[in-house]
Amino acid sequence: MPTPAVSAARTILTRLHDVMASRNHAQAKLNTVVEVIGESLNSEVCSIYLLREGMLELFATRGLAQEAVHVTRMAIGEGLVGTIAQNSEMLNLAEATAHPDFSYRPETGEDKFHSFAGVPIVRRERAVGVLCVQHVDPRRYEEVEIEALQTVAMVLSELIANADLVDEEDVASLSPQLSGPQRLQGLVLVKGLAAGAAVFHQPRITIEHVMAEDRDAELQRVYLAFDKMREQIDRMASQAEFGVGGEHEEVLETYKMFAYDEGWSRRIIEAIDSGLTAEAAIERVQQRTRMRMRQIDDPLLADRMHDLEDLSNRLLRIVSGQMGTAASMGLRGDSILIARNLGPAELLEYDKRRLKGVILEEGSLTAHVVIVARAMGIPVLGRVRSLRGVVREGDQLLLDGDQGNATVRPLPAMVEAFEARFAKTKERQAAYAALRDVEPFTRDGTRIKVMMNAGLRDDMPNLSLTGADGVGLFRTEFQFLVSATLPARERQTRLYRDVLDAAGDKPVVFRTIDIGGDKVLPYLRHNDGEQEENPAMGWRALRVALERDGLLKVQARAMLEAAAGRTLNVMFPMVAEPWEFEAARAVFEGQRQFLKSQKKLLPEAIRYGAMLEVPALAEQLDVLAPHLSFLSIGTNDLTQFLFAADRSNPKLAERYDWLSPAILRFLRRVQQSVAGYDVDVTVCGEMGGRRLEALALLGIGIRRLSITPASVGPVKELVRKVDLADITEAMNRWLSAPPANLREALTGWAHERGIDTD
Structure with missing residues (x-):
């Protein structure tokens, strides 16, 4: 009916x-x-x-x-x-x-x-x-x-x-003049530099006939198109080059789920029943999807909608007989791909030798295509508005995936400067790679632990490539974000075991699931279903895990089984008070006792740690420290809470300075408050990966950093140039009587000693 x-x-x-x-x-x-x-x-x-x-x-x-x-x-x-x-x-x-x-x-x-x-x-x-x-x-x-x-x-x-x-x-006339250089700003999704000619992912298919003459004939066309599209997706999923069991496999399985979704196909058939041609019906349903996407605040659900739009575009090309995408026609040279959005399967179709970068009008950090692009080593810039109004097919593009911008139709001088920077980056990368097996000792002989952050199975090869001392932060929530349903315990166990196997004798610190805020799971929502006014300070991280303790129990058992015969390092995020840490540890200990009763092989040791992101915890470290093996300071959230400045709001960027005396004094006090306990203190996050900020951290007593893999080489090189007594004396002086601009003072101090802070 x-x-x-x-x-x-x-x-x-x-x-x-x-x-x-x-x-x-x-x-x-x-x-x-x-x-x-x-x-x-x-x-x-x-x-x-x-x-x-x-x-x-x-x-x-x-x-x-x-x-x-x-x-x-x-x-x-x-x-x-x-x-x-x-x-x-x-x-x-x-x-x-x-x-x-x-x-x-x-x-x-x-x-x-x-x-x-x-x-x-x-x-x-x-x-x-x-x-x-x-x-x-x-x-x-x-x-x-x-x-x-x-x-x-x-x-x-x-x-x-x-x-x-x-x-x-x-x-x-609605478009601006497409001449002369223009700078586009966007959100960095995957870092890196790239240059090439602009290639549009798919030329727009113009629907010439909207009203159907023969309903049955249109239905037959769309049925055949669905069969062909699903065959293509199945073939791509089986030919992906990432091995077995990776996150990419999970991404493509979710993508396949959409391809076989009966609700989507039913809406297209209903549109044909109303009197539209197959092409118009697909476009009609796609327009409805876009309209709903604009109303969705949930970034993960929006990403799922992007996958559905990707499939709609594929189906539209099949049913119209216009199969030519940039991928199927082949890239002729170094190319920067331009698209509204991109599905993971679409990206996999491209020649990786010639595809140098991707620019999207939409996109987000949790999008499936970002996970695949990161594994392919392709820089991606997202949320760049009005691309089609500014960029023409074949325009030269310089993509700066480090600074979050792209230059269209650059002048020769711009190209020359970019190429020089690109070459310098390559030289630096080669120099940092040469430090892979060099231990980071300061000039006065102090060993600094430089570890890396990870969140995917495919991040683990970076451990040996960079020579990092271990994984100081493994974000377990990524597995949950790329899955359409709650990952089964067996799948979680397999991931954690693979990560530990890849790390060998180097330690891995697993952070329990940190969802909420900007990382929302459609299959795990708050009971009242209401939108939080301030999600960053709301129902997230350990608060979710303790309320939905079944979630934490499954994750605890998966980690314990994966770490059998080894040392398990587990960290709880966003601990505000000691009782929360104790409650989370009790969940793990309960699962350990259960496995012991089942005669299961257990970890040789379990080291429990907390992530200090909520300033209130600093006031009770004397209570918590005796129960901790390690304390990790999450500088991203901690700083925004200290300054009451949303780190995602560009208007507050100047208020979010890691070299403010306020944050440095706070971090020094945290370090000093646990100095009498056997607790390893690590700074995790972007702050420790910046050379100037890392220098300041060394000066206030931090001896362990966990940073992005790309930052490991630069920070190791910095450490070997530093005299700890010298920088400690300078930092104590500046924090006692702060200069007008501590960043400038520290930069000048470093340059006087031949330390590059860039």
């Missing part, structure tokens, strides 16, 4: 079919279209605005003053209609005048209408018009009505194109 949305769309499309097939001129067709939509939706007003000479012109209306047709015009971004065109997004308002962008046009006679709903008419990914309805009574339009409007907007797009009602030059 058809759903209400299908029935509403089918009713309108059936009536529009005759309108489209008639010999009437385009204006007459538009006049009839607004009548059909208005009657079908029982709406007193229906209007169509089209882009002409850079303005949105009222082309046809039912309910507004006819004298306003071809007279009322609005700029892109002006009024509700202009806002819809500018953002290419739907509006659905019970009271139009309450919207901040409302603009009253007296010649239309619209003052008596309260409710308003509008959708963009899209052609070649740009809004070329707006279809809207209005009603006297204040009410939001139902979802089925909005879906019907969006379906009709697709039909209007075809009519507009066939009748040449919108000039291509008008559409092109």
Whole structure:
């Protein structure tokens, strides 16, 4: 039985079919279209605005003053209609005048209408018009009505194109001039430098026919396309080059789950039932997905939606017979891939020898494609807006995945400077690699422990490549983030055992699951389901694990079984008070007793540690320290809590300085407060991986660092140039009487001694 949305769309499309097939001129067709939509939706007003000479012109209306047709015009971004065109997004308002962008046009006679709903008419990914309805009574339009409007907007797009009602030059005028160098800013997803020609992942497929002539034939086409797409995904999953059991395998399994999702395929079939062609049905469902993506605050769910869009694009290319992506056509030289978003399977199709980097309009740190790109060694820049409006196919690009920017059409001097920096980076990497087997002793003979952070099985080869002393922080939550369901205990055990095997005789510190905040799992939510106003300080990390103790019990047993016959180092995140640490340790000890009763082989020893991120814990270290084997200071969260400055807010960047006397005094006090106990103190996070900040940490007594693999070489090289007595004396002096700018003072001190702090 058809759903209400299908029935509403089918009713309108059936009536529009005759309108489209008639010999009437385009204006007459538009006049009839607004009548059909208005009657079908029982709406007193229906209007169509089209882009002409850079303005949105009222082309046809039912309910507004006819004298306003071809007279009322609005700029892109002006009024509700202009806002819809500018953002290419739907509006659905019970009271139009309450919207901040409302603009009253007296010649239309619209003052008596309260409710308003509008959708963009899209052609070649740009809004070329707006279809809207209005009603006297204040009410939001139902979802089925909005879906019907969006379906009709697709039909209007075809009519507009066939009748040449919108000039291509008008559409092109919406884009900025594509000449001269431009700098694009984005979010660093995978670090690294890259240069190459811009290649668009997929040329846009233009849907020429929206309304179906033969429903059964369209269904047959889409059924065959589904079969072919699933065959491709299965083949790619079996041919991935990452070995067996890695996170990439889990990512692709989740991707396959979407490919076989019955709900997705059913929505496409329903769209065909309403009267659309196979191509239009796929596009229609994809538009709905995009609209919902914009409403999702949950980054993990948004990433799942990106996977679904990737599959939609693949299905659309198959059903239309336009199979040519940049991957299938082959890269001709060093290339930077440009895409709105990218699925993991899409990335795997590319020639890794020529693909040098990726720039995405969307993307996030937890996206599946980022995990795959990191393993491939490809830098990725995400959240770069309006890429298609700034970059042309073939434009030269310089991608700086360290600083988070890209330069389009660089001047020769820019290219020369970038190449020099690239060459210098390669030289430095080679010099750091030569330190792999060199132990980091200071000039006065003190051994500093330089460990690395990890979170994936595929990070472990970096342990031998960098010569790190061990893994000071293994983020176990990554396995949970790439999985569609809670990872089974056996799978967790396999991961932890593989990591320990790869580490050999070097220690690995496993941090128990740290989710919440910006790391949300769709299958593990708070009971009340409400959105947290401040998730960074909310239901996350150890708080989640203690409330959902089944989660921690499974993880504890998996770690204990994986570490059988070895030493297990386990750390609890975001401990605020000693009782939380004791409660978490009790869970592990309970599981150890259970395994012992089952005659299972146990770890030789268990070392328990806490991560100091919540400042309150520093006030009770004398209570906690006797029970600790180690204390890891998580500088990222700790600093934002100390300064009350959200580290993800760019407006607060200057307030988030690791070389502030406040944070350095705090860290020195923490170090000194546990000095009388047998507790290893490690600084984990980005702070310890920066050479200048690492220098300051050495000066306040820190002797253990856990940093990114890329930072291990540079920090080892720094350590060998430092005299601890010298830097300790300087730091004590500066923290007793802070200079106006401690960063400048420390930089000058280092340069006087020939220590490079870059």
